[in-house]
Amino acid sequence: MATRLQFENNCEVGVFSKLTNKYCLVAIGGSESFYSVFESELAGVIPVVKTSIAGTRIVGRMCAGNKNGLLLPHTTTDQELQHIRNCLPDEVVVQRVEERLSALGNCVACNDHVALTHPDLDRETEELIADVLGVEVFRQTIAGNILVGSYCVFSNRGGLVHPHTSIEDLDELSTLLQVPLVAGTVNRGSEVIAGGMTVNDWTAFCGSDTTATELSVIESVFKLREAQPTAIVDEMRRSLIDTYV
Amino acid sequence: MALNPSDQASTGMFFPTQTPGTVLCCTCGVVMAPNPANMCVKCLRSRVDITEGLPRQAVVNFCPDCSSYLQPPNKWLRFNLDSQELLHFLVKRLHTRFSRLVTLTHAEFMFTEPHSKRIKIRLRVRREVMNGAILEQPHIVEFVVHDKLCLSCSRLQANPDQWVAAVQLRQHVPHRRTFLFLEQLILRHGAATRAVRIADAPHGLDFFFASRSHAIRFVDFVNSVAPVQYRTDKQLVSHDPKSNVYNYKHTFSVEISPICREDLICLPPKVAHSLGNLGPLVICTKVSNSIVLMDPFTLRVAYLNATQYWSDPFRPLLSSRQLVEYSILDIEPESDIVTVGGSRYQLAYVQVARMSDFSNVFTVKTHLGHLLNVGDNALGYDLFGANPNDMEMDKYKGLVLPDCVLMKKSYEEARARRSGKQRNFKLKRLDTEVEPTGGRKGEDDKRNDEYQKFIEDLEENPELRFNISLYKNDNYEPSEMGSSMADAEEIPSVPVEELVADLEGLDIGDGQDQE
Numbered sequence: 001m002a003t004r005l006q007f008e009n010n011c012e013v014g015v016f017s018k019l020t021n022k023y024c025l026v027a028i029g030g031s032e033s034f035y036s037v038f039e040s041e042l043a044g045v046i047p048v049v050k051t052s053i054a055g056t057r058i059v060g061r062m063c064a065g066n067k068n069g070l071l072l073p074h075t076t077t078d079q080e081l082q083h084i085r086n087c088l089p090d091e092v093v094v095q096r097v098e099e100r101l102s103a104l105g106n107c108v109a110c111n112d113h114v115a116l117t118h119p120d121l122d123r124e125t126e127e128l129i130a131d132v133l134g135v136e137v138f139r140q141t142i143a144g145n146i147l148v149g150s151y152c153v154f155s156n157r158g159g160l161v162h163p164h165t166s167i168e169d170l171d172e173l174s175t176l177l178q179v180p181l182v183a184g185t186v187n188r189g190s191e192v193i194a195g196g197m198t199v200n201d202w203t204a205f206c207g208s209d210t211t212a213t214e215l216s217v218i219e220s221v222f223k224l225r226e227a228q229p230t231a232i233v234d235e236m237r238r239s240l241i242d243t244y245v
Numbered sequence: 246m247a248l249n250p251s252d253q254a255s256t257g258m259f260f261p262t263q264t265p266g267t268v269l270c271c272t273c274g275v276v277m278a279p280n281p282a283n284m285c286v287k288c289l290r291s292r293v294d295i296t297e298g299l300p301r302q303a304v305v306n307f308c309p310d311c312s313s314y315l316q317p318p319n320k321w322l323r324f325n326l327d328s329q330e331l332l333h334f335l336v337k338r339l340h341t342r343f344s345r346l347v348t349l350t351h352a353e354f355m356f357t358e359p360h361s362k363r364i365k366i367r368l369r370v371r372r373e374v375m376n377g378a379i380l381e382q383p384h385i386v387e388f389v390v391h392d393k394l395c396l397s398c399s400r401l402q403a404n405p406d407q408w409v410a411a412v413q414l415r416q417h418v419p420h421r422r423t424f425l426f427l428e429q430l431i432l433r434h435g436a437a438t439r440a441v442r443i444a445d446a447p448h449g450l451d452f453f454f455a456s457r458s459h460a461i462r463f464v465d466f467v468n469s470v471a472p473v474q475y476r477t478d479k480q481l482v483s484h485d486p487k488s489n490v491y492n493y494k495h496t497f498s499v500e501i502s503p504i505c506r507e508d509l510i511c512l513p514p515k516v517a518h519s520l521g522n523l524g525p526l527v528i529c530t531k532v533s534n535s536i537v538l539m540d541p542f543t544l545r546v547a548y549l550n551a552t553q554y555w556s557d558p559f560r561p562l563l564s565s566r567q568l569v570e571y572s573i574l575d576i577e578p579e580s581d582i583v584t585v586g587g588s589r590y591q592l593a594y595v596q597v598a599r600m601s602d603f604s605n606v607f608t609v610k611t612h613l614g615h616l617l618n619v620g621d622n623a624l625g626y627d628l629f630g631a632n633p634n635d636m637e638m639d640k641y642k643g644l645v646l647p648d649c650v651l652m653k654k655s656y657e658e659a660r661a662r663r664s665g666k667q668r669n670f671k672l673k674r675l676d677t678e679v680e681p682t683g684g685r686k687g688e689d690d691k692r693n694d695e696y697q698k699f700i701e702d703l704e705e706n707p708e709l710r711f712n713i714s715l716y717k718n719d720n721y722e723p724s725e726m727g728s729s730m731a732d733a734e735e736i737p738s739v740p741v742e743e744l745v746a747d748l749e750g751l752d753i754g755d756g757q758d759q760e
Contacts, residue, residue, distance in 0.1 A: 161278035166263040189271045189283035189376075213274035 002204040002219050005037045011187045011207025012195045014153070018060045018105070019198040019205065021112065021156075022067040023088050024048045027057035041203055049087040053080060060198060061105035064149065066112045069093035069132035073102035097130045099125045106149040109194065111156045114177050116140045116148045127234075138176050143169065153194045156201050158221040160184050160193050182221045186210055254377045254500040289380055295372040296384045299343045305335065305364070310398035314505040321395045327354055335366060335388060350381060364388040397455070408441050408453035409494060410460030414467065415449035416501040420566060421692070423505055423532075424450060425699045427471065428675045429713040436466040437675065444678045446752035457495045464497050469534050470549035470712075475499040502554050504536050507568075507652050508561035509626045512538075513637040517556055520547040525641055529561070529650065530586065531708075537586055540682050541612040543652055562635055568624040570655055571597040574606065578614045587708070589603045591615040597649060599627065607648040616654045625651035653705070656737065660701070668700070670739050705737045717744045 007016040008029050016027040017038065024042055026035050028050050038048045053062040054075035064071050069092055072081060076096055085094045099122055101107050107118035108129065115135040117126060126137050142151040143162040151162040152173075159181045161173065174181045186196035189208040197206040199222055206218065219225055267276050270285035272292075277285045284292070306315035313321040314334060324331040336352050343349075347370040355365040366388070371381045400407060416423050427450075431437050437452060439459040444451045454460040467473055479493040504510065508529045517523050524540040527547075531537040535550040575596040582591045593614025597608045600622070606630065617623055629648040638644065703709055 163266075163268040163283055165266055166265060167266045168261055170266055183266045183268050183279070185268060185283040187273050191283065211271045213269050215272050216274075217269055 001224055002215055003037065003041060004206050004208045004210055004215070005034065006202070006208045007034045011209045012192075013060075013205050014193075014195045014198045015058050015060050017198050017205065018063055018065065019200045019203075021200050022092055023065075023070075025059050025084070026050055026064065027054055027059050029057075030064050038205070041205075047087055047089070051080060051084055051085065051087075061103050061149075061195070064104040064108035064110060064115075064129075064133075065080055065092075066110050066133050067092070067134065068112070068134040069095060071104055071108075071129065071132060072096050073104055074098045075102055080096050093132050095128065097128055097184055098123055104149070105194070106147045109149045109152050109154065110135055111154055111177075111179070113156065114138065116142075116152070116173075116177075118146055118148060120146070124196055140173065142173075150192050150194050153197060153199055154179055154181070155199050155222055157223040158182070160186070160197075160218060162191055162193065164191070180221060182217060184214060184217045184221075186214055186218070188214075249428065267459065272507055275621060280378050282375040284375075284378075286380075289374065289378065290382065293374045295347060295370060295374065295382050297535070298346055299370070299384055299386075299466075300339060301384075301386055303335075303339060303386060303388050305338065305388050305390055306393045308395040308398055308667060309392050310394060310401070313395060315393065315395070319396070321397075326359060332366065335364065335386075336368070343370070351645065355385065362390040362392075364390060371408040388434065401455075403720065407443065408455065410454045410457045410497070411459050411495070412452040412463055412467075412497045412499060413446070414456070414499050415446075415451065416503060417448055418503045418564065420505075420564070421695055422565075422699055423471070423501060423700075425696065426709070426713075429672060430464075430470055432673050432675060433712060433714045434466065436463050439463075442678065443675055445633070450677065460495060460497055464499060467499060467501075468551070471532065472502045472504075472534060472536055472549075472554050473499050474551065474555040502532075502536065502551070502558070504532065504554070505561070505564060506530065506532055507565045509563040509650055509652075510538065510559065510647075511562045511633070511635055511638045513557065513559050514640050520549075521545075523547050525638070525644060526562075526646070526650070528650065530588065539586065539612070542592075542647075544583060544585050544590055544592060544612060559637065562633055562638075563626045565652075567626060567631070569627045570600040570651060570657070571623050571625050571649065571651065572600055572603075573597055573617050573619055573621045573623060576614065576617055576619055579610070580614075582615050589615055595650050595651070597623070597651070598627070605615065605629070609647050609649050609651070612738055613651055613654065617651075622655040622657065623651045624653050624655045625649045656701070656705070668704075668738070669718055669741065670744050671718045672700070672715065674712075704739060710743060714745050715743060717740060717741075717746055 005013060007013060007027065016034070017184060018025040023046050024038055026038055026048060029035070032243055033048055035048065039149045042048055048198065051059060053072060055077065056062065062073055070084070070088065072094065074085070076095060081094065081096060088094060097104065100117060101121065107121060109116045110133060113135055115129055115133060115137050117129065117137055117139055119139045119141060121139070129135065130137050140148055142148050143164040145151050153160050154177055156179065158179050161170065161181055161183050163183050163185050165183045170181055170183060185191060186193055187209040188211055190196050196210070197204060197218065202224065204214065204218055204224055265278055268279050268283060269275070270277050270288055271283050272288040273285060275285050282289055308315070308321060311321070311323065313323040315321055316334070322334065332352055332354060336349065349368055350371050351369040353367055354653060355367050357363050357365050366386055368384045368386065369381055370384050373379050394402065437443060439454055440452045440463070441455050442453040454463065459503050464475060473498055477495060477497045479495045481491060482494055483492045506529055507576060510527050510529060512520070512523060512525050512527060517525050520538070523538065523545060524543060527538040527540050529536060530539045535548050536554060537546060537548055539546045573595055574575060576593055577595070578591055578593040580592045582589050590612045591614030593611055595610060595611050595617065596606055611617070613623065614731070627649055628646050703713070
């Protein structure tokens with residue numbers, strides 16, 4: 001289900017939060033309302049962690065992660081790193097990355113299997129991403145923009161990209177990512193998709209300016225209508241039991 | 246992203262074609278091509294009205310008399326309804342008020358009834374909204390037309406005969422040939438189109454104008470076609486002491502020199518010396534803005550322009566009224582045909598006698614050897630019988646006058662045979678106010694005679710016709726000419742190629758049947 005909310009009267013929710021299948025990071029706001037919305041949706045299923053990265057509140061844009069790991073920029077302080085490591089489940093590998101492009105959330109867009117990165121990312125960072133996050137890495141641009149992490153958002157079910165993406169590009173990306181993609185907007189026509197929303201396999205959070213049309217597009221492409229958190233978790237449990245046997 | 250094929254070939258790289266995708270409008274969900282606002286045009290337009298703050302009504306002043314529109318503060322411009330110039334004018338009137346808000350792409354008229362006093366124009370305006378999306382929208386402006394008499398029309402209404410400048414054209418000679426010729430010249434060049442009124446006056450014409458510059462233009466025109474001198478004066482009519490505005494009536498007194506074509510002149514000694522001792526007896530062959538004098542016995546030509554003439558003016562000895570008819574008895578050419586001053590002449594000795602008095606036979610030298618044959622009639626000045634009373638002639642000691650000076654060939658007999666037949670051309674006349682002749686009954690006959698002589702003059706001299714428009718006479722029947730072909734060769738007439746079709750007689754109106 002998609003939820004509409006605001007962070008301190010600002011609709012760019014994807015800037016101030018990071019949502020994956022295993023955990024959720026939120027920024028520390030003046031009031032608890034932002035955190036409480038996430039809590040009401042996700043309590044009991046996955047941990048919701050209040051943190052800052054490098055002393056800033058733009059946690060969504062500074063880090064990149066999926067269910068396997070989390071990558072933090074080199075500007076993260078030691079206390080923040082420790083706090084995050086403590087709060088996250090043990091399976092998630094938390095790693096600090098020495099990279100010139102420190103806003104990792106703008107440079108890397110990933111789900112649990114594939115990642116798209118900024119074309120100028122270092123070779124070592126790319127290997128680190130492949131290692132820590134357990135994904136296949138592709139260097140790509142979206143509609144001519146190099147900040148792939150800002151202009152597209154995708155989960156394991158579907159993805160939303162910049163509205164000016166051509167049909168050939170859309171087909172190519174869809175083949176790479178192996179998920180259905182749609183070009184659309186968020187927050188009443190804003191093209192910066194990842195800044196306006198954050199999504200995982202069963203839920204999404206969008207800025208409150210998002211119109212009903214945009215919301216319906218998001219719900220249909222990310223297949224959120226029939227998704228229930230328990231269904232995903234049950235699936236995971238079933239696979240786990242398989243291995244035991 | 247995609248390069249055009251020429252660039253592709255040069256770099257050797259392959260770029261696939263890019264087809265733009267479609268997104269849903271974020272407000273209404275309709276499928277559309279992406280744009281900077283990512284909203285469909287209808288949603289954008291309903292959200293943002295770019296014509297907000299633009300004027301929808303404006304006022305324009307119109308003078309019904311001269312159908313011109315006011316450009317404030319006090320300039321009146323003439324436009325036809327539904328013309329491009331009117332559109333430009335109206336758009337310019339609005340331009341200042343909305344140029345800082347929007348840009349104008351297109352403008353056109355919308356239909357309004359001609360008598361409704363409303364003019365509607367449809368403009369397309371363009372402005373940038375939101376995140377760089379450019380929106381274009383039509384905008385209708387209605388102009389209310391207020392009637393207001395412009396200053397010149399109101400002055401005209403108050404006093405229709407009001408003139409501001411007058412040109413008094415005068416020539417102190419007993420005949421009016423010059424004015425008949427000038428009238429045709431003026432008609433051809435349209436120099437008197439701005440005249441409010443034209444009136445006949447003794448020895449000349451008066452032209453009245455509504456502004457001084459029109460009068461000056463007319464005076465310049467006359468200056469270029471006749472040797473004139475003029476002076477100008479003004480009279481104060483009214484005076485506004487608060488704004489220091491003075492209204493005057495200007496008058497130009499223009500005097501044309503009394504020397505005309507075919508005049509016989511005895512030059513004063515000073516003038517003769519200054520022209521290189523030109524024989525004191527000369528004839529005037531042509532008058533335009535300079536006078537051409539020719540000595541008929543030596544075929545020497547001299548030119549006098551207006552300033553030269555008026556610094557030392559002289560009057561003619563004999564003029565064309567005093568021409569007498571002679572009969573040629575014998576002719577003996579002396580020299581070859583020469584071209585002097587644009588015309589052909591030939592010196593010859595002739596024996597002539599006056600038609601009225603065949604007893605006296607004179608042997609004289611003449612310049613018309615190329616025209617005359619034995620038995621012809623010629624017109625010339627009779628110096629044998631004349632009694633010249635000229636102060637200048639007395640200054641010459643020992644001057645021998647010839648007995649006669651022949652001027653031109655006479656076609657009177659041939660014309661008499663042709664009398665009653667119409668000519669193949671006609672002339673237009675100026676619309677003058679003729680003063681009532683009262684008791685002078687002979688005046689009308691004299692004027693008719695002069696007019697006939699003028700027309701005959703036109704027929705005989707092609708160079709006179711040069712600057713005049715001759716109109717085809719629709720009533721002329723050339724079939725009658727067939728019966729008297731012999732005559733046609735003798736009488737000079739105007740060739741048909743020189744005639745102009747008279748377009749004013751045609752009734753060109755909007756055809757009812759527009760098939």
